[in-house]
Amino acid sequence: MSPFITGSTQAYLIPGDPVRNVRLPRMFNAAFARYGIDAVLVPVQVPVRDFAVFMKSAFLARNVRGMVIAPPHKPRVVDLLDGCGLFGRVAGSVNVVRRTEGDQLEGDLFDGEGLIGALDRCNVPFRGKRVLILGAGVSAAAIGVALAEGGTVNGAEHIAFFDTASGKAAGVAAKLDAFFDATVVAVDSNAPEGYDLVINATPLGLAEDDALPVDVARMAPHAALFDILLRNQPTPLVRAARARGLNAQAGFEMLVQQMPHYFRYFGHIDAADAMQADADFLRELIYPPAMQAEIATPLRYQSPSVA
Missing domain, CATH: 3.40.50.720 (NAD(P)-binding Rossmann-like Domain)
Known part of the structure; x- marks a missing residue:
């Protein structure tokens, strides 16, 4: 994320209800800053009754490039899309939406x-x-x-x-x-x-x-x-x-492992590859103090009977 939001900054939104506890804005914006991407992810609180109208109208803004969908809205997105990936179709929900070059809305699920x-x-x-x-x-x-x-x-x-x-x-x-x-x-x-x-x-x-x-x-x-x-x-x-x-x-590692998929889906390929190779900076952001030691030693709790 650039130190300043300008007219060229790409906007991504994370609609949910509530959104006060979402962790992805912190993770996304740290990654944007780390990899020099002029973009920002902003949480927006949207009630269920308003979600369909909100999603369609938000993408009328040309600099809104995508959304990451927070609960409880994931199952409500599929019917609003022009295209949906296999996982999203089978599970009946999506957690990411992007605008294509042809102004279509596509979604998928990376849980x-x-x-x-x-x-x-x-x-x-x-x-x-x-x-x-x-x-x-x-x-x-x-x-x-x-x-x-x-x-x-x-x-x-x-x-x-x-x-x-x-x-x-x-x-x-x-x-x-x-x-x-x-x-x-x-x-x-x-x-x-x-x-x-x-x-x-x-x-x-x-x-x-x-x-x-x-x-x-x-x-x-x-x-x-x-x-x-x-x-x-x-x-x-x-x-x-x-x-x-x-x-x-x-569950923290599940969230960390989704990040390269999100960035690749949004077209930030180099950043996705870099996170795939080293995502410890994300773990340091979201792992609580009591679990920080697990960042470097993910096998710490391996059962003795597992090879």
Whole structure:
């Protein structure tokens, strides 16, 4: 980001409701400054009832080049686009929108790629494994798409969704199972036995007095856990899993791993490549003080039984 916003500055927006806790403006603007890109990302609070009108009207401004979509608006974007990537179409939501040279609006979803990148960096095996996803909302669906898209060789072999809302997990599982080779099912229990990886995609853990979304004492000794939450980390779930010696990771790395995808999607290729090679400056921005040591040692909580 330039020290001064000028008439040539490219504007990117992040609409949400609320937006007071969004971390991406800090990350994007630090990256813009680091790589000499004359652009700025601005959070805007937009109520659900106004979102469709806002999105269409905002792109009438010629210097608005794109948006990063914050909750609760991700599922509302797909029907407003001229084109949408595979992940966005299957999951039924997008988290990024760009204006093309032909003035079309295109969107895609990078939650899943962020999760895959985070699992790889944190040495969490998932390829050919059995995965239990807790929750069946937007983020859970995106994660399921990413895990299933690689097939049974580069992706998970078996993916199970659990959600306390009746029929929600079954709807997501049926949609993904029809698209991909991996076995995707809905289950009626959050029991972790038989799974190599458990992913928490529920809001449980945002409050200290929340019940744990899964009983980590019942997880296999080799199993790993990933909690996509960003606030209140390390959550009670992550702390409980680590106390057992399991490889348990917080959601920050998922956000960091999405950043190169965002920048590449917006046409900032050199910056995307640079972040792909070294994103520690982003980790230093968003990891809480208690977790700063994990920036340089992502394998710190590797289970002894994982090669």
